[in-house]
Amino acid sequence: MTPDEQxxxxxxxxxxxxxxxxxxxxxxxxxFAVSIAKIKAGHA
Amino acid sequence: MTTTTxxxxxxxxxxxxxxxxxxxxxxxxxxxxxxLCGMLAAPGHVDPVIGFTAIxxxxxxxxxxxxxxxxxxxxxxxLMKRTRNRPxxxxxxxxxxxxxxxxxxxxxSVIFMGLFVxxxxxxxxxxxxxxxxxxxxxxxxxxxxxxxxIGGAAGAFPPMIGWAAATGHIGPMAVLLFAIIFLWTPPxxxxxxxxxxTDYAAAGIPMLPVVAGERVTRQQIGLYTIPMAAxxxxxxxxxxxxxxxxxxxxxxxxxFALMATQVAFRTATPDGDAMLPERRxxxxxxxxxxILFGVLVLDRxxxx
Numbered sequence: 001m002t003p004d005e006q007x008x009x010x011x012x013x014x015x016x017x018x019x020x021x022x023x024x025x026x027x028x029x030x031x032f033a034v035s036i037a038k039i040k041a042g043h044a
Numbered sequence: 045m046t047t048t049t050x051x052x053x054x055x056x057x058x059x060x061x062x063x064x065x066x067x068x069x070x071x072x073x074x075x076x077x078x079x080l081c082g083m084l085a086a087p088g089h090v091d092p093v094i095g096f097t098a099i100x101x102x103x104x105x106x107x108x109x110x111x112x113x114x115x116x117x118x119x120x121x122x123l124m125k126r127t128r129n130r131p132x133x134x135x136x137x138x139x140x141x142x143x144x145x146x147x148x149x150x151x152x153s154v155i156f157m158g159l160f161v162x163x164x165x166x167x168x169x170x171x172x173x174x175x176x177x178x179x180x181x182x183x184x185x186x187x188x189x190x191x192x193x194i195g196g197a198a199g200a201f202p203p204m205i206g207w208a209a210a211t212g213h214i215g216p217m218a219v220l221l222f223a224i225i226f227l228w229t230p231p232x233x234x235x236x237x238x239x240x241x242t243d244y245a246a247a248g249i250p251m252l253p254v255v256a257g258e259r260v261t262r263q264q265i266g267l268y269t270i271p272m273a274a275x276x277x278x279x280x281x282x283x284x285x286x287x288x289x290x291x292x293x294x295x296x297x298x299x300f301a302l303m304a305t306q307v308a309f310r311t312a313t314p315d316g317d318a319m320l321p322e323r324r325x326x327x328x329x330x331x332x333x334x335i336l337f338g339v340l341v342l343d344r345x346x347x348x
Binding site: 016 | 056057058059060091093094097100160
């Protein structure tokens with residue numbers, strides 16, 4: 001594997017990891033918000 | 045992506061933008077819009093957070109169905125000009141990744157819907173994904189020119205799911221919303237099929253213009269417009285919508301019928317015909333659905 005190929009793979013892995021982290025963070029926020037909404041509605 | 049070098053094959057992970065492209069974001073906008081309208085037109089009040097979660101799940105499910113559709117059709121997509129630049133036929137992603145992404149997204153959306161919204165909407169959501177992938181993509185599309193008539197049901201589910209998310213059940217109006225999109229799909233897709241006929245023929249997909257010819261397709265567009273028009277206006281006389289919806293639906297449907305009639309009775313010239321009336325009908329049909337569902341919500345909220 002050439003250094004250019006290695007660099008390309010690293011770049012892809014990094015951008016995918018960042019997107020995945022953002023999505024997981026958004027999911028945590030959403031689950032928290034839904035839990036609060038359910039508690040307010042008395043479905044807890 | 046698979047990069048082939050002189051003596052070996054190098055596997056490069058697909059870019060996240062290609063995963064996004066796999067979900068067909070443009071198609072998703074219409075799905076999200078009709079689902080949102082179904083939810084907002086339903087009686088009762090939905091908590092905004094729960095409503096947002098339901099719409100998100102519907103969008104993810106649509107993305108999952110689109111990804112699985114592209115996974116299954118990667119070979120035929122490579123044969124059509126319109127689709128050959130998609131991530132799989134263009135070789136930017138391997139099929140296994142697309143399959144895992146589609147199944148994962150679909151499973152996640154259904155579980156999330158069941159846990160945080162309600163069971164009825166989760167069940168209909170699961171049925172809609174399976175219907176699109178198994179019944180439409182795998183079974184009907186490669187076999188029969190009636191593929192989009194029955195397959196149209198897949199695209200008709202979103203407003204019904206939106207309604208079920210808001211109410212926890214499926215009422216007659218939810219079925220009517222389903223019927224509107226179900227009956228709208230044939231004239232919409234056949235108008236498209238008329239001007240991309242050669243593409244479908246090259247891929248061996250038995251779309252109606254390829255199998256039965258242009259004349260029959262034009263007749264069918266005209267015929268299917270009749271029940272579609274009836275379903276579109278029906279919420280008004282049946283008392284599910286008010287006068288605002290009634291007037292706008294009648295006018296916009298008449299315009300649709302006018303364009304469909306023009307397409308139905310037209311004969312395209314063999315050379316140099318740009319298929320303008322067909323392109324116009326296709327474009328208007330998308331706007332028509334936006335108008336119909338948008339005014340349904342306006343009618344419920346503004347005139348309430």
